[in-house]
Structures are given as structure tokens and as C-alpha cells.
Amino acid sequence: MQARADIRPGRLNEAEIESNFGDMHPPLGRPEALVEADRCYFCFDAPCTTACPTDIDIPGFIQKIRSDNLKGSAHTILRENIMGGMCSRVCPTEVLCEEVCVRTTLEDKPVRIGLLQRYATDSVIRDKLQLFQRHEATGKHVAVVGGGPASLSCAHRLATLGHQVTVLNGAEKAGGLNEYGIAAYKTVDNFAQTEVDYILGVGGIEVRNGESLGADFSLTDLRDQYDAVFLGFGLGGVNQLGLDNDRSEGIVDAVEYIADLRQAGSKSELPVGRKVLVIGGGMTAIDVAVQSKQLGAEEVTIVYRRGPEQMGASGYEQNFAQTWGVRIRHWLAPSQLLMSDGRVSGIHFDYTRLDDNGKLTTTGDSCEMEADVVFKAIGQQVLWEALGDARQSLEIKRGRIAVNDSRKTALADVWAGGDCIYGGEDLTVSAVQDGKVAAMDIDQFLQQ
Numbered sequence: 001m002q003a004r005a006d007i008r009p010g011r012l013n014e015a016e017i018e019s020n021f022g023d024m025h026p027p028l029g030r031p032e033a034l035v036e037a038d039r040c041y042f043c044f045d046a047p048c049t050t051a052c053p054t055d056i057d058i059p060g061f062i063q064k065i066r067s068d069n070l071k072g073s074a075h076t077i078l079r080e081n082i083m084g085g086m087c088s089r090v091c092p093t094e095v096l097c098e099e100v101c102v103r104t105t106l107e108d109k110p111v112r113i114g115l116l117q118r119y120a121t122d123s124v125i126r127d128k129l130q131l132f133q134r135h136e137a138t139g140k141h142v143a144v145v146g147g148g149p150a151s152l153s154c155a156h157r158l159a160t161l162g163h164q165v166t167v168l169n170g171a172e173k174a175g176g177l178n179e180y181g182i183a184a185y186k187t188v189d190n191f192a193q194t195e196v197d198y199i200l201g202v203g204g205i206e207v208r209n210g211e212s213l214g215a216d217f218s219l220t221d222l223r224d225q226y227d228a229v230f231l232g233f234g235l236g237g238v239n240q241l242g243l244d245n246d247r248s249e250g251i252v253d254a255v256e257y258i259a260d261l262r263q264a265g266s267k268s269e270l271p272v273g274r275k276v277l278v279i280g281g282g283m284t285a286i287d288v289a290v291q292s293k294q295l296g297a298e299e300v301t302i303v304y305r306r307g308p309e310q311m312g313a314s315g316y317e318q319n320f321a322q323t324w325g326v327r328i329r330h331w332l333a334p335s336q337l338l339m340s341d342g343r344v345s346g347i348h349f350d351y352t353r354l355d356d357n358g359k360l361t362t363t364g365d366s367c368e369m370e371a372d373v374v375f376k377a378i379g380q381q382v383l384w385e386a387l388g389d390a391r392q393s394l395e396i397k398r399g400r401i402a403v404n405d406s407r408k409t410a411l412a413d414v415w416a417g418g419d420c421i422y423g424g425e426d427l428t429v430s431a432v433q434d435g436k437v438a439a440m441d442i443d444q445f446l447q448q
């Protein structure tokens with residue numbers, strides 16, 4: 001984003017920015033963790049475990065916290081979810097394990113499972129305490145495309161099963177959106193790279209960053225050279241607003257801006273607008289809006305074309321954004337970008353409603369809002385143009401890769417997982433589960 005009078009870095013000083021970007025959920029100390037662990041009823045057929053996409057034995061790990069067995073507790077978590085550390089920070093627990101916790105039903109106050117999970121895993125990951133042994137080498141070699149949660153989870157499980165893994169990752173650093181996308185206030189102190197190092201510490205995984213499917217090798221090359229292939233290249237493309245001038249100055253891709261923010265040496269160097277409009281209703285919209293506020297934007301408004309219940313962001317996240325002074329406007333769809341001197345100066349919106357068939361329609365009323373920056377946060381898509389022969393070779397469903405329950409594609413030796421597959425949740429934890437499930441199936445295939 002170009003700096004100019006109304007879009008500039010340093011709206012707040014370093015100290016203010018540092019304080020704004022502090023840990024969203026500071027970790028529990030031992031006394032608090034023990035009190036919290038004591039609140040668990042250790043339910044039989046625990047609903048929290050059923051709600052966890054990676055099937056972590058939640059009462060099991062909480063029980064071990066009570067007996068101060070943090071290593072055992074971390075093992076219970078990480079054997080199901082090797083990114084249990086990141087997931088304890090970024091999972092929307094309010095709509096997963098904590099939503100169904102029996103304590104939520106009884107007293108509207110769940111056991112704080114996410115924070116307990118963080119308490120159990122943090123020391124193990126930071127101290128690089130290796131909890132996993134590799135099986136005897138099988139002599140099989142698997143190519144894993146992408147360096148995000150799906151790919152690293154797949155690589156780790158394959159490595160523990162004795163296979164050799166090469167991770168081919170287009171970006172400069174591994175971690176995927178954990179490194180480039182997740183809001184900075186959710187993952188402080190370079191935790192994404194600490195976790196990547198922990199995962200690679202098991203051995204048997206070679207990571208080649210800066211090597212892209214499509215540009216540096218094709219899917220056919222990989223199928224020729226390796227015994228099996230896993231695809232976890234995520235979503236490289238961004239949905240456009242579909243309006244005239246929607247690539248003009250001042251109109252910014254939210255994911256790209258967040259990536260710049262995550263990689264910035266000093267956040268105070270990042271240009272930020274005075275009046276910011278965010279178009280979208282998911283986590284990305286919330287994250288870019290909150291972070292704009294934290295950088296010192298004066299007015300930040302999220303505009304979504306449907307109601308609060310239809311937003312991809314949970315009620316908790318919507319409230320969180322509002323506590324930062326972000327306004328959320330519903331039932332408004334952008335119909336025209338207002339331009340001044342070749343750059344965006346605002347948006348003309350149509351009011352919307354659902355018609356008798358439940359279809360979104362306009363009411364005939366409209367309004368305008370001023371903006372010096374407009375963030376597009378209306379979803380992402382697979383960037384097939386950049387992926388060489390992959391599209392022709394794979395079965396595609398609604399723009400994403402079709403897979404079966406084992407995350408196997410239509411090709412006998414290719415699996416896929418994470419955001420690039422059809423039917424996923426677009427969450428870190430689901431990507432980790434996809435990688436794990438695929439690795440188990442690849443292992444079966446390689447044994448045949």
C-alpha cells in the first residue's frame with residue numbers, strides 16, 4: 001500500500017503499537033492452570049473431544065495437567081495434532097470444543113480448553129522436547145507440496161512412520177498462513193517458526209523453500225520422481241469485488257496486507273489509512289479491521305452484505321472487533337467504487353434483504369461511505385493458472401480438489417488437504433487433520 005497524506009505509517013508510536021499487538025489470550029500460569037483443570041468433569045464420551053476436528057482426548061490431557069505431567073499431557077495433544085500449540089492460539093474454540101463443553105450448558109462458562117492446551121504444549125515446544133520417535137526407515141520417499149499446516153502435519157506423520165519426506169514450498173519461510181496470515185495478536189514472539197522447528201526436529205523431512213509447483217516442477221514430475229505426492233498449496237488467489245476500478249489505488253487485498261504486517265520488521269513502518277472500509281464477513285475481515293485499528297486507523301468499518309448470523313466470523317470474533325472500536329454494518333452490498341484523482345475515496349452501497357425465496361436482493365435504498373483504504377476480504381480461491389498441469393490431472397469440484405474421506409484425489413498416488421480441497425472448513429485445525437489422515441492412508445498405500 002502506497003503511503004500518502006491520509007495513508008501513512010507511524011500513526012501511533014512504537015510503545016503504543018507494541019501494547020496493542022500484545023498476546024490476545026495471555027498464557028495461564030501453573031496455579032491458574034490447576035484451578036482451570038479442576039473445573040473439568042472428565043466426561044465419558046466427552047463432547048469436547050467429539051467437537052475437536054483432530055480428535056484430541058481433551059479430558060485425558062487435562063487430567064495429566066492436574067498431576068503436573070505436562071510432558072504426558074503435551075504428548076496426548078500432539079500425537080493427534082502436531083500443531084496443537086498453534087491451534088491452542090488460533091482455534092475458534094467458542095464454536096468447537098468450548099461451545100459443547102458441559103460447563104457451557106450448566107453455567108455458560110466452559111473449561112478454558114484452548115488455554116489449557118497452550119499451557120501443556122508451550123514448554124515442550126519451546127524447549128524442543130522431542131516426544132516422537134521415527135519408525136525404521138522404509139526407503140519410500142514422499143513429495144509434499146506447500147509448507148502450511150496441512151503439509152507440515154502430513155510430513156510429520158509420514159516421517160514418524162519411517163518415510164523420507166521432501167517439502168516443496170513456494171514461500172520463503174515454512175508455516176503457510178501460520179507465518180503469513182494469522183493475526184499478529186494471536187501468535188506473538190515468532191511462535192509460528194518455533195513450531196515449524198519443533199515439527200522438523202523429528203528428522204526425515206527436508207524443506208525446500210522457494211520451490212513452486214507450476215513454476216519449478218510439475219505434478220507429472222513429482223509423480224515420476226516420488227512414491228507418493230501430497231498437495232497442500234492452499235488458496236493463492238483472492239476474490240475480486242467485481243466492480244469497475246476494483247484494482248485501483250487504495251483498494252487492497254486484505255490477505256496481502258496482513259502478510260506484510262506479519263513480516264514487517266517494525267509494525268510502525270506500515271502505512272495505515274485514516275478511514276478504512278473492510279468488505280467481507282469472515283476471519284480475514286475481522287483480522288484486517290482489528291489490526292488497522294491497532295495500527296492507529298481512526299475509523300474502521302466492516303461492511304457485510306448479510307446479517308450477523310451469516311458472517312463467517314463467530315459472534316465472539318465480531319464482539320472482539322467491536323471492543324477495538326471497529327464498526328460492523330450489515331445488509332449492505334457495494335455497488336460502485338467512488339473515485340477521486342484516480343484513487344478510491346468511498347463506496348456506494350445498496351441495502352440488501354432476503355426475498356421470499358431466501359435469495360439476497362436489494363431494497364432500492366442506498367448509502368455512501370467515505371474511505372481512503374478499502375480492504376477486500378471476500379474470500380480466496382485456488383490460483384490454478386499458477387499450478388501448471390495440476391488442474392488437468394485432478395478432479396476439481398467448485399474450484400477445489402475433490403478428495404475421498406482419506407483425502408485421496410482421483411489419482412492413485414496423489415493426496416491433498418487443507419484449504420485447497422473441496423468440503424473443508426478453512427481452519428488451521430482442519431488442515432492439520434487433513435494432513436494427518438492423508439499421511440495414514442499414504443502409509444497404507446506405500447506398504448502395499
Ligand SMILES: Cc1cc2nc3c(=O)[nH]c(=O)nc-3n(C[C@H](O)[C@H](O)[C@H](O)COP(=O)(O)OP(=O)(O)OC[C@H]3O[C@@H](n4cnc5c(N)ncnc54)[C@H](O)[C@@H]3O)c2cc1C
Nearest residue numbers: 146147148149150170176177212213234418419426427428
Ligand atoms: C487472514 C487469515 C486469518 C486466518 N485466521 C485463522 C484463525 O485465526 N484460526 C484458524 O483456525 N484459521 C485461520 N485462518 C485459516 C487458516 O489459516 C487456513 O485454513 C490454514 O492455514 C490452511 O492451511 P493449508 O496448509 O491448507 O494452507 P496454507 O496455510 O495457505 O499454506 C499453503 C502453503 O502452500 C505454499 N504454496 C502455495 N502455492 C504453492 C506452489 N505452487 N508450490 C509450492 N508451494 C505452494 C504456500 O507457500 C504455503 O506455505 C485464517 C486465514 C486467513 C487468510
Ligand code: SF4
Nearest residue numbers: 040041043048101102
Ligand atoms: S466437555 Fe468440558 S467438562 Fe466435559 S470433559 Fe470436556 S472440557 Fe471437561
